[in-house]
Amino acid sequence: MNVYDLMDKYSKTNLILRKYRNSSMKYEELIRKSDALASYIIKRFDNNKMPIVVCGHKEHLMLVCFLSCTKSGHAYIPVDSSMSKERIKYIVENSNSKLIFNISDNKLHLDNIDIKNCAEIETIINSHATMIPDKIYRVQDEDIHYIICTSGSTGKPKGVKTTSNCLKSFVNWALTLWDYSEGTHYVFMNQAPFSFDLSVMDLYLSLYTGSTLFSIDNQMISNMKELFSYLKSSDINIWVSTPSFAEMCLTDINFNNNLLPRLKVMLFCGEVLTNNCVQKLQNRFKYISIINLYGPTEATVAVTAIKIDTELSSNVNPLPVGYIKNDCKLFIVEKNNSVLNNDEDCLEFNGVSYRILPEGEKGEIIISGKSVSPGYFNNNEISKNVFSKRIINGIENRYYKTEDEGYIKDNLLYYCGRIDSQIKLDGLRIELENIANSLREIEFIENAVVLPVKKENKLQYLAAVVTLNKVLLKKDFEVGLVIKEKLKNLLSNYMIPRKIIIKEHLPMTINGKINRRLLTEELK
Template sequence: MELLTRLEKYSKTEADVVAFKNAFTDETITYSELWSYSDKIAGHINETVDNDKQPIVVYGHKSPLMLAAFLACVKTGHPYCPVDISMPQERLKDIVEASETKLLIAMVDTEVTTANKWTMADVNAMVAEDSVQLPKDNYVSGSDVYYIIFTSGSTGKPKGVMITAGCLDNYLDWMEQIMNRSTDKKQLTYLNQAPFSFDLSVMDTYTSLYTGGTIWSMEKRLQEDMGLMHAKLKESGLNVWVSTPSFMNVCLLNKEFNGENLPDFTTFLFCGEVLTNKTARELMKRFPKAEVINTYGPTESTVAVTEVVINDEMAGSEHPLSIGYDKPGTKIFIMDDKYTYPGKPEGEKGEIVIAGNTVAAGYLNQPELTADKFFKLSTPDGDMWAYKTGDEGYKEKELLYYCGRMDFQIKLNGYRIELGDIESNILEMDDVTYCVVLPIEKRGEVKGLAAFVTLDHPVEDEFEYSQSVRKYIAEKLPHYMVPKKCIVLDEMPMTNNGKADRRALKEML
């Protein structure tokens, strides 16, 4: 596997280069230490677990040894399942049971108990052991599963997305091309903001490791102290920013977050949510020398499969931003429910279907769900492995445009409404920093719409402000898309993945 080949090389040629730094605790690990520690952990895995390619759960937060544990797993032929400590113990239990793991490598103690038998190992004790020579024949490669990230499932139980070594190598080859285009600098420092259990972290963590860079990791305690966070950012020397747009919106509230104070940034990469024109404009104004890149992709397609550099014309347009061009090795189709080649013509909306060399192998131990969401797409160039995203979109001049989740579309009084359309328009208001629109339901029937917003200033009269939002939207959208109520929040409830917690908001209605 190219990634592991490079890391072994870096352990010698870049031995003393910091591979990972926790910006809150100042803990670091060099490329030499990363390779050595992963060998030690791998030796323990070989003694504890049969070489049966069973997943291994790795539990922790932003410790440098998380990365060593990840590598140890794949060096012994096992995929790893990252679980962040911010996840409830019940969710950890679900993942341990669903993965059928025989080993949990822990950075911190957990008292979770499950029906299946497994062993918990303290990572600190593992790295204290002697290093062992590992046969490279056991390394994961090609179609072997490299990592399994669990996402929420409609049944209430998480589903494990299996990403192969081949998928990851193909993805990283593309990311390296983007970085080479964006900057001449070879040894870059990448922001890691997302927890390792969220696949956005793959974009920064593995792109950095693949290219011999440094990961500057921002743990939860640092993100919760905005004053300290901005002070640390000024000292960071960061070159590449990776986050959801939501996190960027929080950072932009600080006027000192700009290119004058943070002169080393060359690239801003966004994924996981809609990047609005408003956010892009503000960011480009503050960092005129850096590239702003919008990307798109679900966990099931190895982080991202499209990218586009946002220019002034795009950001200044009233048209929502594109989510990009297909990456090499990927074809994106717009399809109806027949899912046949070549799909819908340019300009027509339909379901976004991703086919190509970074589409996941499927869901762990869920063959029926895999068969429902993944399929072989017959094309004139041969069969392609494809995934039905459940996202609606269309293509225009080879650019892909996202129109929202198909399951976020509702009907109100017979009118079909895309909630994301309303959210995008409210976000164009100067003082709105975040917006989520939800249906107001009674006995299963949609009776109206509610908008939840956060602002860059306090509001004395919430009713008066709500009326101003309704008036603003009434001038832009049809009457049936105007929210009945607007709820101003001090802060938006967020999931562990840095996205708005829609379930928590629904409970407020």
């Protein structure tokens, strides 16, 4: 059964779809309002299937707009209201969209774009209240379901096209990651903004299972007291977040089983999950399953997963990111300097050949399978560099070259960081994530980020920003000297950061990831 039919089924019950602050929305309201708004979109645009931009943060109406778009045959593009107006303008212009549902307080002014605010959207819904859109218009199979914009090395957003088949593949697999029982009602935590693909995990797992989505917002995250008061009333069963968000919560001793007594599963994706973080969670929450996942937006949220038990968290460092899902494959590759000859041991991207490496060797991660996106929207030049296709036994297989580094051991993927985080200092190749992993091995370090410091576009030295898991009765510069001394047993001298900065917390982006850009600015 597809997501539309499932939600139609749930709408005939009294189930609560979502809780946010002091309000809630039932499945019945979502279906009724999305039917009305979809009918308006169909009447206005008919067979023009351009994407539609939805701008907001965590408002209920965002979900209504998402579903109305897909019911009328349009992909939706979620844009968070905290984004800069320049970024929003770029996304809209690149999407060729002629319609924006603006649920935020932002005053958007864009030429030749129809912008509907909250009051106008509600008026449209009321005026089409009795209309039900024909099912033939629905986005399905290889139609684009949503487009999430990510920033690459250029900083310009790239719209990742995700098909309904990609989404269905992810959901079917993700529901096997814990002891899921059909018909069980869960409460999923939604931490990430809807513009960040981690939110797809909690949103669609919740929708497919008839569960409740419990959302927190940026204002709560900046006020721990308010956040914990809100979480206390949540009855959350399934926690979905970045590791950084969990680490922020762990700084408060009240983040424990008493706060979330019904918590069963914690799903982590988007960043490196550290052993320290897992061990603290295992101490605070005795009966939960902690699942580590990996995957880029271009392969639909996540493609590998593993349950991290106490044996793994105690004995394996860094932690693996998991086993590949059953309808995908992983390849570890290096650039092949020989001529491409359609060898089965090679993959091609835009005329460049990559040799598949044997298990245990480190290289770039390539993902193939049903989760892989067909490419970037309106960006064929960049798409052909990282997306590829190959016909095998009459079936087209899509491939995505991640620019992530890793290796496979005993069928488990280990993530080693971004390819673009590899730098050269004084002619020597350095992998920043390797240094960060070594810092995390020091017994009193909670987490670490290693940053290259440049002056006049030239790399000068490395700096490490660390948080501690206990109070050391030393001045910061003395702690820095101790850290450097301990690193001598773990790293070559040229890899030891010149500068060690100690912080109480690592700053986060609105997506819940470590804010490396802000830390870099502070170093200037």
